Amino acid sequence: MRAARLPRALRHRSLVLGALLTLALVAAALLSFVWTPWPPYEMDMDSALAAPSRMHWLGTDAFGRDVASLLLVGARATIAVGVIAVGIGLAVGTLAGLLAAARRGWVDELIMRVADFTFAFPALLLAIMLTTVYGPGMVNAIIAIGIFYIPTFARVTRASAQAVWTREYVLAARASGKGAARITLEHVLPNIAPVLIVQATIQFALAVLAEAALSYLGLGTQPPQPSWGRMLAEAQTLMLQAPLLAVWPGVAIALAVLGLNLLGDGLRDVLDPRMK
Amino acid sequence: MDKVQAALLEVRDLRIALSTRRGSVEAVRGMDFTLARGETLGLIGESGSGKSLTALALMGLLPDGAQVTGSIRLDGQELVGLADAQWCRLRGNRMAMVFQEPMTALNPVHPIGRQVAEPLRLHRGLSARQARAEAIALLERVGIQRAAERLGAYPHQFSGGQRQRITIAMALACGPDLLIADEPTTALDVTLQQQVLELIQALVAERGMALLLISHDLAVIAGAVQRTLVMYGGTVVEQGPTRAVFSRLAHPYTQGLFAARPQLGAGRVSGLRLPTIAGTVPELADLPPGCPFAGRCPRTIAQCNAALPPPVALGEGHTARCIRLGDNV
């Protein structure tokens, strides 16, 4: 079964491209633990804002640090932000959405009202409040973004799960004596997974952007740890002197986001047994 | 003028190729038939045999990627290869179609009055007021009571039978020469089915339209049309006057189809089985080059697989594609 699906996956163009880009992202992050072209935190004021050269492939930043090295290390933060924020949103939101769809009635009502309520606080505001209370930093920023994602995932999950619950195969499962929990696990979840995958990849992209926005406001990743968002935010003040500084992390974010979206779309197709 | 002589619709060697994941396959392979004004024609056959595709080809509404070859002439005008703008002038005007699912065939967000009036405004250029008056008349004709009051109502506010009547009113709006009905009653229960079929027949008689009725319910076809085509695997395996087809049951597939029907009033007999057709319909891409029914047919011989059997005349427009018609098995 696995083996049968794999070659099919390999023929899916956007899946392969998406997987390659995503792999590259992960590889960059892993590589940064063992090797970077230069020590990433080493400053050299004399060669600050150097243009790309053989020494510094992508040039240096305002502190004379090697941009290529920073980009590699920054991939870690990008992955952490996306994975954890989406993870929080996905885990809690999906659970809430599944529960709401399975239980109906007042449980549903309560969950959805709480979701509405959480949703009433825009992500950035939530992040600003959280980071001012608990101090700025990547972890708090991630949690804030994650919390904001909960209602989004809850809604998406509930809507799709409700649709699945009306299907006859669910009725069939009930007729064979399965409880709501098992039906949710065995029928609802697998059938809404594609929707969740696509949603998760979109939210991943948005999380990376949200981290960038928070970094711009000084609330995201804290120095010296680099993140693409923070690099971009810092480069923004140097747009005129060193425009390339903004281009590198920008391109990196765009590629990562693109890769994930392609991967999401591709996975949705491949995971569907009906697609040949 | 001899109305029956002048063929309204003339289909010659109609072939429809579809592009699928397994490459291009022929779903309809060489249909030939004519339909005169005022004549009613039935199309029956296995699910997936190409009935709907044929109907859609006649309307120029095949899905993207479908390739039509052959010839479809409406009153002498060739329709294959027509530009979309010209198709638009014919559709809803000279030819109209009623679909199977009355709920999904109506736009849920537009009031029904507007949907019925749409072809009138489009083809006849009627003003909103005229179209409205006309729509009321049409709806009343198809049996929607107090139509004037219900023009503003939405599809979901009607029952299934009523919805199907509305789609019929829509199809009839511009007085088409040809009405195509693709399983118009499958979604309805028996009582409603009867009403809708009676309505269609009354309208055909009243307006002198030609009717192409698609169904897989043999009884429906038997009661509603003059001539019948039996399709299997993309070809017409038998055609002729309904009475002749149904009494003679020349083609083995037609025979199998008839035998498989449970009979009302027969009552339960223990141990009695319905005669079935062995096997399943082959996939389009796997259709054999010869008789599509070969393999499932009890009379199959090697020759059946060689080439598509030619139609064999059985008298007064009755033909069947089988090389073993005379043989008794």
Place this chain on the structure above:
Amino acid sequence: MSASAPLLQVRDLHHHYPLPRTRLLGPRPMLPVLHGVDFSITTGRSLGVVGESGSGKSTLARIAMALETPASGSVQLLGRDLHRLAPGALRAARRDFQMVFQDPYGSLDPRQTVQRIVTEPLRALGRPTRAEAAARAAEVLAQVGLRPGDAHKYPHEFSGGQRQRIAIARALITRPRLIVADEPVSALDVSVQAQVLNLLAELQEEHGVTYLLISHDLAVVSHLCDEVLVLQGGRVVERGAPRELFAHPQHPYTQSLVAAVPRLVV
């Protein structure tokens, strides 16, 4: 238990569905669906239920399957009132009654293999080992005329008739006494319909399965059933053996139903 004792006994079933509120504090209006439906089925026989759309046929089936709790009335299977059983006991009791649905496309989870689908009731009842499950699956698939290799395919790889066979195999896997079939052949082509009807008849004759068969096709019911109920607006308006009932309908509704059936007069 003797063959003539009723397997399923339904007494004075009433049911209604709540409609959306029209006033903030008033009671919710109710849509009555079933009014005192009464019947019983003897082991090894089949009861057909016919009636127009919306007459409450599917509701009756769901209540009989204990998928829904009736407003009042009782459903007794083998003498036990299904709606009074504790959840655990009900789950165990489900071994004895299974269901086949109308839509062969919608009643099979598209993401599960046939084996998983077919063994679902077994897994719901207990924890069969993989080998046990596979063996039982192969057995029932063979019973409904599917090949063993089909167990690892997905539903979309089958035709409508084959899918309905899968659904029937799923219902058979617990060796139930009763199968409730809600319009099991309405979505099928005549030629496929015949295969499924034959299969149902065969299973009854060989294994003594009892059917509660719901259909709006009178011919199907008359072909397969020993007794027929005619439902109109949630009431049983007429009942009897199909042959007499359809030959000489007494109730005006039954008469109109029979009259509406298109007939092949050749």
Place this chain on the structure above:
Amino acid sequence: MALFVLKRLATLAATLLAASIVVFLVLEILPGNAAQVLLGPDAAPEAVAELTRQLALDLPAWQRYLQWMGGLLTGDMGLSHAYGTPVAGLIAERLALTIPLALLAMLLASALALAAGVYAAARHNRLGDVGVMALAQLGIAIPNFWFAILLILVFSVKLQWFSAGGFPGWTEEAGGGPWPALQALWLPAVSLAVVQGAILARITRSAVLDVMREDFVRTARAKGLSRQAALLRHVLRNAMIPVVTVMGLQFANLLAGTIVVENVFYLPGLGRLIFQSIANRDLIVVRNCIMLLAAMVVLVNFAVDLLYAAIDPRVKVAGA
């Protein structure tokens, strides 16, 4: 329908009450106080104590909460700690910018997204589709603060078509006027609209594609409508249903997203007011602003529900 509205209004009130408690509590935890921030590190401690007393920051929390709520019920939001002026006036001034900005951005995003999404759907799987969707992908990947500076460099510094930022105000006596004000909002609105528009374009495309597969579209074509006419008259309105949902959700994001863009274009908007007030510990302003935002988000979602009913006649039945 009236019942539906009534029910929603009741939930709205309950939501807001809950929100007020949460907001108040969260802000209570914030370290630092307004008086110290206003007077700075070199200030005499007596002066800080006196200001704390004058601002009534020395009262117990529950008293301040009740004061705040009591004020709100009588329509009084209190005085800003920092500015010393009524909060209501401050917020009103800021809303005069943020609401038009968010609306303009939403309008731009929707117009862009609908055009692009419908175009892509109409050219499904062809070059136009792939191109538009690639652009949308890019749009999603660009952070708006970065794009904003790019816009400023091109349109303000190089081409000098727009000013680099700032907001002249809607009235002539403030030195602005409707036209200059609108002009000042143009670039910020574009930079806000890009991401939202890109997301919306993707949603629109798939919604249109879904609806195009529906039977009634075939019916419309069978009536003699051309492809475009069927798209316009029958597909669009149905496709709007999912699109409107997303638009409703996005509006909340947009309101918050203005913080960043307002910062780059130095616009006196609500987002910056909140940001600044948090920094100044002008909590009375923060509380009221957040409540207002929450109310707006809830109201927008409510409006979306009503819009649903307007688009889709079936919804009324479910709601009534």
Place this chain on the structure above:
Amino acid sequence: QAGKKDSVTLGMTLEPPGLDPTAGAASSIAEITLYNLYETLTKINSDGSVSPLLAEGWEVSPDLKTYTFRLRRGITFHNGEPFNAEAVKFSLDRAGGDKSTNKDRRTFAALTTQVVDEHTVVVINKDIDPDLLFLLGQATAVIVEPKSADSNAAKPVGTGPYKLGAWSRGASVSLLAWDQWRDASKIRIRRALFRFIPDPAAQVAALLAGDVDVFPRVTPRSMAQFKGNPRFQVLISGSRAKTILAMNNAKKPLDDVRVRRAIAAAIDRKAVIQGAADGLGVPIGSHYVPGAFGYVDTTGINPYDPDKARRLLAEAGVKTPLTLTMTLPPAPYARQGGEVIAAQLAKVGITAKLQNVEWAQWLSGTYGNKNYDLTIISHVEPLDLGNFAKPDYYWGYQSEKFDQLYEQIKNATRPADRARLLGDAQRLLAEDCVHAFLYQPQWVTVAAKNLRGLWKDMPVFVNDLSALSWA
């Protein structure tokens, strides 16, 4: 174009919370109001000297305790009320009174003001403060009009050459020249608009697009863009501010002078100035800046020497890596400087955990609760050696030697004595290595080429509009 030349648009990073400098400490208040809306008895000049403003002249008693001011005549406030001795007494008493929220309340509380006649006041200082005339020229000492004083935050009333035009909150404040000012004819700039632009990139863009004419104290990073540009002039001015890496002297292991010296020795001030201020700063060795009265160069006392730093740490018995928290307020110099210093400390075995904090958090956590090890902060107050003598200041520095020294400085009436004592104090602080003293920042002003009259140096934050003109 001629029409434009009587107005000027100034950029500012932050918006003032109100326009009353006696009720708020934000430097942005002074930048708009001082010498423009309000005036003081004395005026601080660009070079730090003090000249007459509302006071025509003054006599100081030899013991530096009694100041007699002769007030200018014929001056009115914007609301038509006369400026006189009563107004001065009201203003100074109010600043030191019970209800005062003036940040310099302690200074004013020590003053007793007596009205001699309509145009003469005597101010008696309890303490000796040689800098009192300077302090009376600061924004906290503005002379206000009694009836309008409480509404100054929104409707400022002063005696200055400009009146408030409009304040569109969050965006800009405009000032209009006041025709009844005593030298109204000399005013060249009729209208001044202050725009608030927090984003550094936007600041640059606004200058380049011509949206602002002058940006005082622009983010140093932006300077490079304007250096060679013929449309602009770039002024680099000295300040009285001291940017330091403050250490919590009360906390282990920073209570050990060797550890503090090790930290100081680990820091390369040059690199810090480059990273934190783009090279715009002068290294300092103590809490005192070049150009101030009595300055001595102490930069050689704790020079950059990583080896020595490591040695000192070892001597002090500190186990490396030593982890210390470093709180960083939001200003770019702190955030950027923090990164540079953290990198330098890492090389001698000190791990600085950077904690970016908001200003309010810095005030409550670092400043108020002394919950920090290290922090980077710029002390902008010109004369603030006294902070080292405050027993519970956030630095936790306790030195009897310094307290005595400071007492002597306060009581030294002869400049020569004061200069010597100040030198001793600077050396003492450097030797005690209370902080790692980093640099004296320089402010960058970018302005349109032909704007004249900009201050060369900036001992206090002020934009003296009346001195500006277009060439």
